[in-house]
Every structure is written in structure tokens, then in C-alpha cells.
Amino acid sequence: MTDATDPAHAPSHPAPDPNDAHGSIFDGLLGTDSSQWAFGTDFEDPLAGVDTTIPEGVDPGDLATYCLMLADDALIASHRLSEWCSRAPDLEEDIALANVALDLLGQARLLLARAAAADPAVVPALPDGSPVPPEDALAFFREAGEFRNVRLTEVANGDFAHTIARLLVLSCARLAVLQRLTTSRDTVLAAVAAKGVKELAYHRDYAGRWFLTLARGTDESRRRLVEALDALWPLYAELFATHPVERSVAEAGVGVDPATVAAEVDVVLEQVFAMSGVERPGRAPLAGVQGRTGRDGLHTEALSRLLAEMQVVARAHPMGRW
Amino acid sequence: MTVETLLDREALRERAYAVARGVTDPEMPMLTLEDLGVLRGVDVAGEGEVIVAITPTYSGCPAMATMRDDLVHRLTDAGFHDVRVKVELAPAWSSDWITERGRRALAEAGLSAPGPAPRHDGPIALDLLPTRRAVGCPRCGSTAVELTSEFGATACKALYRCTDCLEPFEHVKEI
Numbered sequence: 001m002t003d004a005t006d007p008a009h010a011p012s013h014p015a016p017d018p019n020d021a022h023g024s025i026f027d028g029l030l031g032t033d034s035s036q037w038a039f040g041t042d043f044e045d046p047l048a049g050v051d052t053t054i055p056e057g058v059d060p061g062d063l064a065t066y067c068l069m070l071a072d073d074a075l076i077a078s079h080r081l082s083e084w085c086s087r088a089p090d091l092e093e094d095i096a097l098a099n100v101a102l103d104l105l106g107q108a109r110l111l112l113a114r115a116a117a118a119d120p121a122v123v124p125a126l127p128d129g130s131p132v133p134p135e136d137a138l139a140f141f142r143e144a145g146e147f148r149n150v151r152l153t154e155v156a157n158g159d160f161a162h163t164i165a166r167l168l169v170l171s172c173a174r175l176a177v178l179q180r181l182t183t184s185r186d187t188v189l190a191a192v193a194a195k196g197v198k199e200l201a202y203h204r205d206y207a208g209r210w211f212l213t214l215a216r217g218t219d220e221s222r223r224r225l226v227e228a229l230d231a232l233w234p235l236y237a238e239l240f241a242t243h244p245v246e247r248s249v250a251e252a253g254v255g256v257d258p259a260t261v262a263a264e265v266d267v268v269l270e271q272v273f274a275m276s277g278v279e280r281p282g283r284a285p286l287a288g289v290q291g292r293t294g295r296d297g298l299h300t301e302a303l304s305r306l307l308a309e310m311q312v313v314a315r316a317h318p319m320g321r322w
Numbered sequence: 323m324t325v326e327t328l329l330d331r332e333a334l335r336e337r338a339y340a341v342a343r344g345v346t347d348p349e350m351p352m353l354t355l356e357d358l359g360v361l362r363g364v365d366v367a368g369e370g371e372v373i374v375a376i377t378p379t380y381s382g383c384p385a386m387a388t389m390r391d392d393l394v395h396r397l398t399d400a401g402f403h404d405v406r407v408k409v410e411l412a413p414a415w416s417s418d419w420i421t422e423r424g425r426r427a428l429a430e431a432g433l434s435a436p437g438p439a440p441r442h443d444g445p446i447a448l449d450l451l452p453t454r455r456a457v458g459c460p461r462c463g464s465t466a467v468e469l470t471s472e473f474g475a476t477a478c479k480a481l482y483r484c485t486d487c488l489e490p491f492e493h494v495k496e497i
Contacts, residue, residue, distance in 0.1 A: 046386075049375070049408020092481065096473035103477065106382025110411070175446065191411035195381050197442055198414065198497045205449045206472055212450050268448055275450060 045133060046109045047188065052117040055185040058252045063186065064119035065148065066249045068138070069295055070177075071111030072149035075139060076303070077170055078104035079310055080157055089160050096206060100167070103199040110192045112138045117188075131321045132314070140314035144297075144304045151286070151294040152235035154303040161214050161221065162228035168207035169232065172268050173239045175200040176261035186254040208272050215276035230281045237285035240265070243295040331366050338372045339364040341400045348388040349476050352431040355389060359419025362410045371404040372397055379415050380477040380497075417478070417497050432460045434482065434493040459484035460491050467491075 054060055081101035088094035116123050116134030123134045124141040132140070152170060157163055178200060181193035214225040240262035242250075249255025273280055292298035314320070342364050343356040355361040355376065362375040374393050378386050390407040397405045417436035420428075425435040434457050440446075453472060458465050464486035471481040472495070479492040 047409065047411075048390075049373075049406070050411055092471040092473075095475070095481075096471055099473035099477055102382035102384070103380055104382070106378070106380060110381060179442075179446070187412065191414065192381070194412060195378075195414040197446070199380060201440070201442070201446050202472060202495075202497075205453075208448055208450050209452070264445075271448055272450065 045113065046106075046135065047113045047117065050188060050191075052114065052188055054118055055187075055252075055254060058186070058254050059248065060119040061121070062245050062248045062252075063254060064115040064122045065245045066255045067111045067115035067118060067189070068122065069148040069243070069246070071108045071115060071138075072147045073153050073170070073174065074104040074111065075108035076147070076149045076153040076306065077167075078102075078108060079306060080153065081163070081167070083157055084163065093160070097163070100203050100206065103196075103203070107192060107196050107199075108139070109135050110188075114186075114188045114192070126318050130318050132318060136314065140311045141318070144299050144307055146297055147294075147299065147303060147307075148297060149294050149299075149303075150235070150238050151300055151303075152232065152239060154294070154299060154306060155232070155235070156302045156305075158228055158231070159224055161224040162231070164207055164210045164214060165225060165228040166232055167203065168211050168272065169236060169239070169269070171200050171204040171207055172265045173258070173261065175204055176264050176268075177256045177258060180256040180261065184254050184256075185252070189254060204268075211272055211278075212276045215278050226278060229278065230283060233281035233283045234286035238293050238295075241293065241295075246295070334370060334372075335364055335366045337400075338366065338374075338397060338402055341397050341402075342374050342393055345389070345392045345396050348385045348392070350428075350431075350433070352427045352433075353420075353424050355393075357421045357424030357427065359417075359421070359424075360389070360415060369404070370402075371406060372402045374405065374407045375410045376407060377410045377415050383477060415497075417494060420494070428494060429460050432491060433479075434458070434460050434491060436494045436496045439496045453480075455493070455496075457482060457493055459487060459489070461489050462487040 054063060078101045081097050081104070084094065084097045086094065088097055112135035113133075116138060120134070123137050124146075126132055126137055126141065152166065155166075175197060178193040178196045182190055182197060184190040184193065211225065214221040216222070240258045242257050242259045246255055246257055250257040250260075270280070272278075288296070289298050342361060343354055345355050345361075347353045347355060347358050347360075350358070358379070360376050360379060362377050364375075365373045367373055374397070376386070376389055376393070386409070393407050394405050416439045418439045420436065428435045437455055437457075452469050455469075456465075457467050459467055459482075462484060464484055466485045467482050468485055469480065470483050470490065474481045474492050478494055478497070480495050481490065482493050483490045
């Protein structure tokens with residue numbers, strides 16, 4: 001039997017015929033029933049069927065909080081990147097930034113779902129009977145002070161150079177952390193990390209190439225890039241400051257102490273700076289408030305504005321089914 | 323459990339697998355889920371419950387829910403009334419899992435198939451030069467092609483352009 005006649009390999013997705021007199025052009029999208037447009041909540045669980053047992057000796061609350069830290073970095077960075085949709089310098093970059101945002105959003109979903117499974121107490125309470133799944137409740141119904149992302153992810157977008165500088169720094173740091181996380185005793189975190197590493201390698205190369213291009217481009221592109229890097233630099237050190245929860249999960253063998261990747265990330269960035277002829281900025285780290293920073297839920301005003309936009313529709317419809 | 327029950331169960335599993343392997347990817351319908359390498363297995367448990375395991379290509383793959391729906395629909399249509407689809411996150415999907423038949427189907431549809439996936443065992447070297455791949459134009463066969471973007475219309479594809487026939491085409495990325 002040839003491939004062409006093998007019914008097991010015939011396409012199950014015929015294109016809808018727009019000229020069909022018997023129905024709407026969208027009928028072809030519906031398949032054999034309408035359930036595609038009203039998934040049950042269990043059908044949307046990104047961890048459906050995954051074993052979410054907590055490894056022995058790990059505090060569920062710490063594991064959940066750690067997952068929120070990793071998830072919130074990805075979620076907020078993803079949102080900032082997606083703000084470029086239809087606004088990027090050209091179509092290819094528009095698509096590229098959206099792809100990077102989608103990868104990060106996927107990582108965030110898995111991590112938020114893992115946080116909720118590890119300790120349901122972290123999930124905001126919603127009205128009885130609300131169909132909102134736990135990872136959506138975490139994304140859309142937490143206040144700014146409950147977000148655990150580093151502040152570098154949340155500051156407002158500047159120009160394209162600003163986005164490239166931020167993406168370079170973030171993807172260097174996240175790639176280094178996730179590489180170590182692939183050996184986590186928590187099998188879900190290890191699996192999420194192993195997938196994420198492959199994706200972040202692409203993100204880091206993308207940002208690195210554009211960094212080099214802008215630095216070696218015109219006087220104007222170089223000026224913008226250097227200014228953007230300088231403006232973001234005060235938030236660099238926070239990426240590697242160890243939060244007590246990070247220390248706890250690292251000691252339990254499920255998490256990574258970010259301080260242990262600082263030197264490695266420095267080396268990678270130095271490589272990009274050297275090839276680009278850009279000096280490492282000398283600006284001092286932005287202090288926290290009474291020692292509290294993003295990991296503690298202490299954020300800049302930019303996060304509140306971001307959340308107001310990101311959460312408004314979901315919050316208006318806590319009983320909504322999507 | 324008797325030998326007969328075991329044999330029945332294996333026959334049921336094989337029949338369910340034959341249905342599941344024919345479901346196509348919603349974004350690349352020239353590929354079956356089996357040829358794409360996302361169908362990880364089919365099991366039969368309990369009173370004939372069919373459990374299908376799939377894995378996402380990329381973390382944010384928006385096609386997962388559709389794949390799950392399609393598997394349930396096709397298996398239900400084939401007479402299986404108790405179908406569950408579970409996600410297997412590990413091992414992470416690799417483009418190396420696309421079968422030879424899948425690679426031929428991609429080429430026939432005008433898409434360039436991935437080369438060997440990079441290994442991520444040790445430290446990952448930063449690459450500041452455009453990715454070098456042995457890619458040929460799926461339309462005219464020319465190797466005079468240039469990378470337009472490492473990111474395309476779906477998470478798994480890069481954009482190329484043939485400088486001989488001037489047509490753009492998509493390349494499924496190595497991951």
C-alpha cells in the first residue's frame with residue numbers, strides 16, 4: 001500500500017470550502033461536534049496525566065513559590081514581548097518576537113500548573129463554580145504584590161534595541177538556570193527545564209545576533225543599544241540574588257540557586273559585548289525596599305500597569321468559559 | 323488475568339493504535355502525529371479504557387488541545403467509548419523523531435525537513451553567526467538559499483528564501 005492510499009495517513013483536516021452553498025465557511029473548523037469551542041477545564045490542563053507527586057523531603061509551599069518565580073519571569077517577559085505584535089520593525093521580527101513570547105508563555109503555563117498542583121493554597125479563590133483553571137487563576141487573579149518575577153522582566157518596553165538588550169540578558173540567565181534544573185528531583189520541573197533549554201538556546205542566539213548587528217550597525221542603532229543596556233543594567237544583579245525560597249529548594253535538590261550561574265552568565269555576556277565592541281555598564285544595582293525585590297513581590301509601578309491590561313478581561317468574567 | 327484477556331487487550335490496543343496513528347497534525351496536516359513523533363504510545367487499561375500519550379513539540383504549542391480533541395473524536399468514531407489523552411513531558415520532543423515517511427511528506431508539501439538536532443549535554447555555545455544548515459530549496463532543489471528568519475508561522479519552523487527560483491519556503495527547525 002502506498003502512502004497516498006493509506007487511510008491511516010490521509011489528512012484529517014480538509015480545508016473548509018468557502019464556496020459551499022450549504023453552510024458557513026467556518027463549519028469546517030468545527031469537526032464532528034462543537035466541543036472544540038467549549039473545552040472542559042480538565043481538557044485544558046497542560047499537565048493532564050503528568051505525575052505531580054512531590055519528591056520526598058520537599059516543602060510543598062516552597063516548591064510552589066519557586067515554580068511561581070520561574071513562571072512569573074516567563075509570563076511577564078512573554079507579555080512584554082507580545083506587546084510588539086504588529087509593532088515590530090518588520091514582519092520577520094514581529095513573528096520572531098511572537099514566537100519567543102509563545103515559548104515563554106508555554107513554559108509559564110506548565111510552571112503555574114505545577115505550582116497549583118504542588119500547593120493549591122497559592123491559587124487565588126474564585127466564586128463557587130468558576131470554570132477558570134488554576135493556572136489561569138494564578139495568571140489573572142493575583143495582585144502585583146503576589147507576583148514573584150524579577151523586576152527586569154516587567155519594566156516597560158522601550159525601542160527595539162531595549163527589547164533586544166533585555167531579551168539577551170534574560171535568556172542568558174534563564175538558559176543557565178534551566179540547564180541546571182534538568183537534573184531536578186522534581187520530575188515535572190526537570191521535564192519543563194529540558195524542553196525550555198532547547199527553546200532558550202534559540203532565543204539567546206536570536207538576541208545575541210541582533211545585539212551584535214545593532215552594535216555594529218549605524219551610529220544611531222549603536223547609540224540606542226548602548227543606552228538601553230545602560231538603562232536596564234541596574235536590574236541585572238537581582239537575577240542572581242538568592243531568595244530564601246530559592247536556597248531552600250536548591251538544598252532540597254529540586255531548584256537552582258541563581259547565584260551559582262552568575263559567573264557563567266557573565267562570561268557569555270562578555271563574549272557578546274567583546275564581539276560587539278560594547279563596554280559592560282558600570283551602573284550600580286537598583287536597591288530593593290527594605291531589602292525586598294521582585295522575588296519578594298516588591299515591584300515597580302510598571303508591573304501594575306501591565307497587569308491591569310493583561311488581567312482586565314479575565315477579571316471582568318470570573319465565571320467566563322473561553 | 324487469563325491469556326485470552328491479555329490477547330484481547332493487545333488486539334484492542336493495536337486497533338486503537340491504528341486509528342490514533344492516522345490523526346494528522348492540525349498545523350502541518352501532511353504529517354500524522356506518528357510521523358511527527360508526538361504520538362508516544364497507546365495503552366489499554368481497566369475495562370477497555372484507551373489511553374493515548376502525546377508530547378508537545380514546543381512548550382507553547384497551541385495545537386495540543388486540538389490534537390487531543392482529534393484523537394478523542396477519531397477513536398470515538400472508531401467505536402472506542404472510553405478514551406483519555408495524557409501529556410508526556412519527558413523525554414522532550416526532538417525533531418529527530420520525525421520519521422522518514424514524515425520527512426518525505428514534508429518535502430512533497432514544499433517544506434524543508436530538519437537536519438540532526440543539536441545535542442544539549444554540556445554547556446551550550448553561544449552562536450552569533452547565522453545558523454548554517456545544509457538546506458536545499460524544496461521546489462527547485464537549489465542549495466543557493468538564504469535564511470530570512472529563525473522563526474516562522476509556527477513555533478517549529480524557520481523561514482528561508484531560494485536565491486535561484488526566488489521562492490520563499492519553510493524549514494522545520496532542529497530542536
